[in-house]
Amino acid sequence: MAKAAKKKSTASATRGNPGVRAKRPTVKRAALGPIGKLEDFIPYKLSVVANRVSQSIGRLFETQFNIQMPEWRIMMALYAYDDLVFNEVVDRTSMDKARVSRAQRRLVDLGLINSVNDPTDGRKVILSLTRKGEKMCGDILPEAAQREAWYLAALDDQEHHQLDVILDKLMMRSQEA
Secondary structure (H helix, E strand, O other): OHHHHHHHHHHHHHHOOOOOOOOOOOOOOOOOHHHOOHHHOHHHHHHHHHHHHHHHHHHHHHHHHOOOHHHHHHHHHHHHHOOEEHHHHHHHHOOOHHHHHHHHHHHHHOOOEEEEEEOOEEEEEEEEEOHHHHHHHHHHHHHHHHHHHHHHOOOOHHHHHHHHHHHHHHHHHHHHO
């Protein structure tokens, strides 16, 4: 426990001090068999970058809009595609049913979405944005676009285009898995 606290305090102490470098962990294995170095393994890199981007945007949503990342993803799916059946939200957001269910309940409690039984199939639940939810989405989008622009500023126009093409291809491939 004391060791973890020491690591945490060292990391947080160096963040505000540009002249102080944090100790890098000792690499136990330089290569991990067929994947090589962990830092070169594409799934690892994608996961780390996606988590860091999500955490950055998530902090924005929590502090300015009082919603969490899963809730934002559901709202944006409904904003983009209009009313969706619960399972369509699960598919479009790539979140598990339990997470969607928890976020859905909170969004209903906040008055940001409606949840109604499908009149043609009582087993299905249809989710839709309320006026309040639509307004919040409209307020969020400029903030999210600004955060995206900050990340993309690290790329030139050609790299940005390449990233879009590559991510589209990987998105398609991920749907095959």
